[in-house]
Structures are given as C-alpha cells and as structure tokens.
Amino acid sequence: MAHKLEKYGPYLYILPALLIVFCVIVYPTLALLWGSVTSTDGSSVQFVGLQNFISAFEDPLFQTAILNNLKLFLMVPILTILSLIISTLLFNKIKGWKFYRAIVFFPYILSISVVGIVFSYILQYNGIINTVLRSIGMDWAALDWLGNPELAMGTVCAVVVWKQLGFGVVVLLARMLSIDVSLYESAELDGASEYRKLVNITIPQARSIIEFYVVITLIEMLSWVFSYVFVMTSGGPGGSTYILEYLIYKKAFGGGNYNIAQAISVVILLIAAVIIAVQQLLMHKGDDENE
Amino acid sequence: MKKKISVLMALLMAVILTASLAGCGGQSSGENTTLTVWYWGEQEIPGYQSYMEEMAKKYTEQNPNVTVEVVLQESDTLVSALRTAEAGGEAPDLGFLWGGSLALDDAWLGNLTPVDEYLTADDLSVIAPSALSETNWDGKQWGYPAYTIIYGIAYNKQMFKDAGLDPDAPLTTWDEFISACDALKAAGHTPIGAGLKDGYLPGWLAVYFGAQNYDDPNEAIKPFKLEQDYTDPQCSEWVGKVQELIDGKYFNDDIVSLDFYQGQQLLETESCAMTFQVASYTATIAENMGDDTIGFMKAPVYGTGKLADTVSACSQVYVMPKSAKHKEEAAKFLKFISEDENIKRMYELTNAWMPLADFDTSIVDNEVCKNVVSWLAESRTYSYQYTYPSGFEYEGLVPIMQNMFTSGLSATDAASQMNDAIKKWADQNPNLLEAYQKWTIK
Numbered sequence: 001m002a003h004k005l006e007k008y009g010p011y012l013y014i015l016p017a018l019l020i021v022f023c024v025i026v027y028p029t030l031a032l033l034w035g036s037v038t039s040t041d042g043s044s045v046q047f048v049g050l051q052n053f054i055s056a057f058e059d060p061l062f063q064t065a066i067l068n069n070l071k072l073f074l075m076v077p078i079l080t081i082l083s084l085i086i087s088t089l090l091f092n093k094i095k096g097w098k099f100y101r102a103i104v105f106f107p108y109i110l111s112i113s114v115v116g117i118v119f120s121y122i123l124q125y126n127g128i129i130n131t132v133l134r135s136i137g138m139d140w141a142a143l144d145w146l147g148n149p150e151l152a153m154g155t156v157c158a159v160v161v162w163k164q165l166g167f168g169v170v171v172l173l174a175r176m177l178s179i180d181v182s183l184y185e186s187a188e189l190d191g192a193s194e195y196r197k198l199v200n201i202t203i204p205q206a207r208s209i210i211e212f213y214v215v216i217t218l219i220e221m222l223s224w225v226f227s228y229v230f231v232m233t234s235g236g237p238g239g240s241t242y243i244l245e246y247l248i249y250k251k252a253f254g255g256g257n258y259n260i261a262q263a264i265s266v267v268i269l270l271i272a273a274v275i276i277a278v279q280q281l282l283m284h285k286g287d288d289e290n291e
Numbered sequence: 292m293k294k295k296i297s298v299l300m301a302l303l304m305a306v307i308l309t310a311s312l313a314g315c316g317g318q319s320s321g322e323n324t325t326l327t328v329w330y331w332g333e334q335e336i337p338g339y340q341s342y343m344e345e346m347a348k349k350y351t352e353q354n355p356n357v358t359v360e361v362v363l364q365e366s367d368t369l370v371s372a373l374r375t376a377e378a379g380g381e382a383p384d385l386g387f388l389w390g391g392s393l394a395l396d397d398a399w400l401g402n403l404t405p406v407d408e409y410l411t412a413d414d415l416s417v418i419a420p421s422a423l424s425e426t427n428w429d430g431k432q433w434g435y436p437a438y439t440i441i442y443g444i445a446y447n448k449q450m451f452k453d454a455g456l457d458p459d460a461p462l463t464t465w466d467e468f469i470s471a472c473d474a475l476k477a478a479g480h481t482p483i484g485a486g487l488k489d490g491y492l493p494g495w496l497a498v499y500f501g502a503q504n505y506d507d508p509n510e511a512i513k514p515f516k517l518e519q520d521y522t523d524p525q526c527s528e529w530v531g532k533v534q535e536l537i538d539g540k541y542f543n544d545d546i547v548s549l550d551f552y553q554g555q556q557l558l559e560t561e562s563c564a565m566t567f568q569v570a571s572y573t574a575t576i577a578e579n580m581g582d583d584t585i586g587f588m589k590a591p592v593y594g595t596g597k598l599a600d601t602v603s604a605c606s607q608v609y610v611m612p613k614s615a616k617h618k619e620e621a622a623k624f625l626k627f628i629s630e631d632e633n634i635k636r637m638y639e640l641t642n643a644w645m646p647l648a649d650f651d652t653s654i655v656d657n658e659v660c661k662n663v664v665s666w667l668a669e670s671r672t673y674s675y676q677y678t679y680p681s682g683f684e685y686e687g688l689v690p691i692m693q694n695m696f697t698s699g700l701s702a703t704d705a706a707s708q709m710n711d712a713i714k715k716w717a718d719q720n721p722n723l724l725e726a727y728q729k730w731t732i733k
Contacts, residue, residue: 059719125545146488147546149694149698235490237690238694238698255719256400
C-alpha cells in the first residue's frame with residue numbers, strides 16, 4: 001500500500017490541476033480541431049477535410065485580415081524600441097521619474113473597450129482632434145482617421161501602441177534596475193557614452209526580457225486586439241480593419257458559420273505556435289552560447 | 292502518515308473540484324420556476340424596458356410560482372450572446388431576434404424550437420398573418436412577433452420651412468426627395484443625418500430602397516436562391532439611388548465616423564433635416580420636440596414594382612431556443628403579453644404595438660402613429676432586409692456600401708461585388724442556400 005502511494009501519489013497531487021488544464025485547454029483545442037475539419041448542419045456533422053481552410057483562404061476578408069495582423073506585428077519593433085528609449089530615460093532617474101513611469105503605465109491598466117470608445121469619439125471627423133487642428137489653421141491635417149480605409153488600420157495601430165507602451169516600459173525598467181551597477185561604473189570610467197552603455201550593457205543584460213516582451217507582444221498583436229477593432233471600427237470602413245479575431249467573430253456570430261470560424265482559429269493557433277517555437281529556439285541557442 | 296494525509300487531501304480536492312464543475316449551471320428544480328427572457332428594443336422603441344419589467348412583475352403576481360427574469364440585450368451582442376448560450380446549452384427560455392431571415396438564420400442553424408409546438412393555431416390567430424409569415428418556414432412558426440417597427444423618414448418641419456418646402460406635404464417621389472435635399476442644402480442645412488461606422492445603415496437603406504422594383508417578396512429573394520444575378524437592374528437599381536445621394540453630398544460630412552444611432556440623433560440635436568427612423572422612436576422625439584417640429588413620411592418612390600409603395604415594416608420576434616428549459620411557461624408568457632390590456636400598455640409606454648390581427652387603432656393618439664395607421668390601412672408591409680441572408684449583409688452589403696462612401700466605388704461595381712458576395716455566401720453556407728431554396732414567403 002505504502003509503495004503504491006509513493007508511486008501514484010504525485011499523480012494524485014497534480015490531478016486537480018490536470019483536470020483544469022484538460023477542461024480549459026486540451027478539450028477545447030481538440031473540439032476546435034474537430035470543428036475545423038467538419039461541417040455542421042443543424043445537429044448533423046459531416047467530415048469535410050480541409051474544405052473550411054480552403055474557403056477561408058479564398059475569402060478576400062481573410063486575406064485582408066492576415067495583412068492587417070502583419071501590420072500589427074510591425075508595431076512590435078516600434079513598441080520595443082520606444083519602450084527601450086523611455087525606460088532608459090527613466091532608468092537615468094531624471095527628476096520625477098516615478099511620476100513619469102506612472103503616467104506612461106496608466107494607459108495599460110485602462111480597459112481596452114473604454115480606450116476604444118474614447119478614441120473613437122476623439123478621432124471622429126468632427127471630433128476634438130480635428131476641431132483643434134482646424135482651429136489652428138491645420139485643416140489639411142484634419143483627416144477622417146477612422147473613416148478613411150487607407151488611414152483606419154494605421155489609426156488603430158497607433159491606439160494599440162499608445163495603450164501597450166506602458167507594459168514594455170515597466171518590464172524593461174524593472175530589469176534595468178536589477179542590472180549590476182558596477183558594470184555602468186566601469187563603463188563610465190572607460191569613458192563610454194550613454195549610447196555605448198545602452199548598446200553594450202543594457203541591451204545584452206536585458207536580452208531575455210526583451211525576447212520575452214517581443215514574443216508576448218507578437219501574440220497580443222495576433223490574438224488580443226479584437227476589442228480595439230470591435231469598438232473603434234467594426235471592421236470597417238469597407239472591411240479595411242478586419243483582423244483574424246474579428247473575422248472569426250463575424251463568421252461565427254454574424255454569418256453563423258462556426259466551422260470556417262474554427263478553421264481560422266486553428267490558423268491563429270498555428271501562427272502562435274510558430275512564434276513560441278522560434279522564441280524557444282532562440283532561447284536555447286542563447287543558453288548554448290552562454291555555456 | 293503525512294504522505295497518506297497528503298494523498299487523501301489530493302483525492303478530496305479532486306472530488307470537490309469534480310463536484311463543483313458538475314454543479315455548474317442549471318437552476319434548482321422545485322415548485323418555483325424562473326423564466327428567463329432575453330429581450331431587446333429599448334434602443335428602438337424607448338420605454339420597452341419599462342414595459343418588460345412591468346410585464347415581468349405582473350406575470351409573477353398572476354403566477355406566484357413563476358419568477359420572470361427579463362434581461363435587456365445590447366445591439367452588438369444580441370445574436371452572438373444567444374448563439375453562445377445555445378451552444379453551451381444554457382439559452383434563456385425566450386430569446387429575442389430581429390425578425391424575418393435574421394431570426395430564421397438561427398432556425399436554419401438548428402438553434403431554435405418552433406413556437407407552434409407550444410402555441411396552438413388559436414393562440415397564433417391573434418397575430419396578423421402577414422407578421423407571422425415573416426418567420427414561417429417549412430410549415431413551422433419560428434418567431435412570435437414582439438412589436439412592429441415601421442420605417443420612415445423623420446424630418447424637421449422648421450428646416451423644411453426654411454428651405455421653402457411644405458412641411459405638411461410629405462415627399463413621395465424620388466425626384467421630389469432629391470429636389471428637397473438640394474433646397475435644404477441651399478438653405479444651409481444638412482439634408483440627411485446618418486452614421487455608417489458600425490454597419491447598420493446599409494441594411495436600413497436596403498429596407499427603404501432595395502425592393503421597389505419587385506412585385507412580390509418571393510421575387511426579391513431570387514438572387515439569394517441563385518436564380519437571378521444581382522447586377523440585374525431590377526435588383527440593383529437601388530444601389531444607384533444611394534450613389535445619387537452620395538454624389539449629391541446630401542449626408543453629414545462625418546457619416547463614416549459616426550455610429551448608426553449617433554447619426555440618427557443628429558435630428559434630435561437639430562444638426563440635420565431628415566434621418567431614417569422608426570415610427571415609435573419618431574413619436575417619442577415628437578413628444579419632446581413638438582408635433583410642429585417633427586414629421587414622419589414614407590420612403591420616396593422611384594421603383595415600378597408593386598412593392599414600391601409598400602410600408603417598410605416588419606416585426607422583431609421572440610424565439611424559443613432549443614435548450615430552453617421552460618418552454619410551456621415561455622409560451623404562456625407570450626400569450627400573456629398579447630392580451631389586450633398589455634398591448635395597450637405597450638403602446639402607452641413605447642408608441643409601438645404588436646402586429647395584431649385585430650389591433651384597436653383607437654388607442655393611437657399621436658400624429659406620427661396616426662399617420663402610420665393610415666399607411667397600414669392602405670398598403671401591405673414588407674421589409675427587404677428581413678428576407679435576405681445576414682451573411683450577405685455583414686460580408687457583402689456593409690463593406691461594399693462603406694466603400695461607396697469612402698473609396699468612390701461606383702454603383703455598377705458595387706452591384707457586381709454584391710453579386711460576388713452572394714456567391715461567396717452560397718459557397719460557404721450550402722445548408723443556408725438549401726433553406727432559402729425551400730422558402731416561399733406567403
């Protein structure tokens with residue numbers, strides 16, 4: 001009895017957690033994969049192979065959505081560089097740096113829906129931004145930020161950057177504050193400039209955090225931006241701000257086609273898996289180099 | 292010993308976790324029933340929320356073992372919330388959907404139970420047959436009308452006077468409408484207030500102008516049975532009419548950045564002369580701003596079909612989700628809200644009414660609704676939007692029409708793209724295409 005307890009005991013300890021993982025992750029994923037290769041008509045389910053994926057790939061809205069998610073990916077280096085610059089400035093402990101840190105972090109704690117609603121009012125063609133621009137004689141700059149298909153996605157990206165920047169700053173700053181101060185002192189003795197210190201000390205020392213931040217932000221740009229589009233543009237104008245998440249929502253709850261929606265969800269899952277796999281490879285490569 | 296205790300604790304936790312998961316959801320059974328009703332409508336006929344809360348309380352007073360829980364839904368999540376709940380087996384006892392094909396979508400998806408499985412022919416006979424036919428498919432009744440909405444154009448009579456127009460002579464033809472828009476512009480007013488951003492406007496424009504070349508609703512759904520090309524002028528002339536309004540710059544300049552309701556509210560803030568609105572809401576605006584300020588007229592006619600002069604009207608409906616737990620009680624509640632006294636109360640609170648076979652029009656006491664009653668006496672009702680597939684609207688009509696406003700897409704190209712959108716919808720939804728091909732609108 002004691003031997004059996006010793007052998008199987010650990011499994012019993014992890015059983016509750018396993019049950020949760022199964023219910024929340026494994027089963028839904030399996031159901032999603034099954035749904036993506038079947039077609040549902042009322043209560044009857046028919047296996048259709050890759051037909052849902054083909055229908056999705058041939059849909060012009062899917063192509064637009066993929067491109068828009070790629071545009072959001074381009075925000076990641078922008079966010080990373082901006083976070084690095086701002087956190088470096090704060091790291092130098094300029095006067096009032098704690099206050100500035102709070103100000104920079106504040107947008108991150110706001111609800112995305114609230115941010116989206118407020119910006120959709122501010123950015124209206126006759127909203128406050130354009131009203132101010134017109135009042136100072138800059139009518140040429142008072143554009144239809146969310147109503148022009150050529151500007152709408154860029155505007156959404158700008159709002160995303162505004163909101164997400166604080167997280168990167170706080171994460172990078174926290175890492176910087178734990179870097180050995182003697183490294184900077186030695187560098188100063190050697191006459192290193194601020195730029196050299198950033199490039200040769202700060203960035204290498206913060207590399208793992210930067211990698212983590214890049215991966216997390218890439219995944220956010222893939223699967224955490226639905227609310228911005230839903231609130232600010234409803235995918236318009238003319239479908240120009242469709243992203244993969246919004247397309248899934250419209251396919252499932254607008255058109256009632258759950259199977260194609262599930263196929264697109266699998267696409268997101270695969271892209272996220274590739275991102276994480278690349279990050280793991282880079283991480284292990286980095287560990288090997290250190291050894 | 293410590294190990295044994297740890298193992299036992301782990302086992303206990305597993306049991307508790309499993310029990311709590313199994314215990315999730317469901318109401319405790321017993322003598323008391325909680326009837327859950329999800330509804331919408333406050334956004335369209337202000338006062339409906341008060342009405343439903345009053346009905347819930349009154350029903351409970353008459354049926355002490357039943358508690359009615361009424362939950363107002365949001366426009367953006369009306370459909371998705373119901374579908375999600377149904378998929379999880381936790382749908383309310385009564386749901387609410389926009390009528391016609393928008394409700395039948397869920398019947399075709401297998402989410403609903405026909406209401407005539409719980410309501411007799413006698414029960415249903417209180418409702419006007421034309422209203423019932425909107426959600427009747429394959430010989431079954433899928434929706435029960437909640438109230439009728441009558442579409443029209445609400446207008447500011449003072450601005451009409453400013454522009455030299457007769458505020459008491461409604462515009463009836465398309466040419467009169469365009470001339471009025473020109474006159475209003477010349478007088479410094481924005482002719483039409485509207486909002487396009489959230490995608491509801493194109494469907495409304497389809498309601499007003501989409502079916503004017505048809506003689507019969509069954510003609511109007513031919514493109515969606517793939518029996519007619521949408522580029523045929525009979526189908527798509529209306530798109531050219533919308534193009535005329537865009538080219539004439541008759542809409543507010545921020546139409547693309549406003550939501551639909553924000554666009555409608557431009558009339559209330561006296562920022563535009565006309566807006567697309569429903570009768571009940573217009574009656575409420577007229578109560579606030581005065582009958583001498585606000586008028587209501589039918590859509591102008593350009594088409595030559597018998598449906599050109601119909602009253603654009605349809606019913607929003609209550610539906611019975613398949614997983615509803617108290618279907619009999621739900622049916623009883625539907626009969627209850629159809630009683631004369633309760634219909635009268637709906638009108639008092641909302642200026643709207645259920646489409647009854649024998650509606651007592653003497654209770655209608657405001658100018659807007661009296662006008663509408665006279666229209667209904669003269670013409671049949673029809674709503675084009677409630678007979679085309681929702682997938683066509685979301686993925687075709689909405690983005691295409693937005694491109695007409697923002698990218699200068701021509702009416703000809705727009706009609707061609709709408710035709711492609713119908714084909715895409717048919718390819719991706721063969722089961723819905725089959726349902727359409729079986730549909731004959733009575």
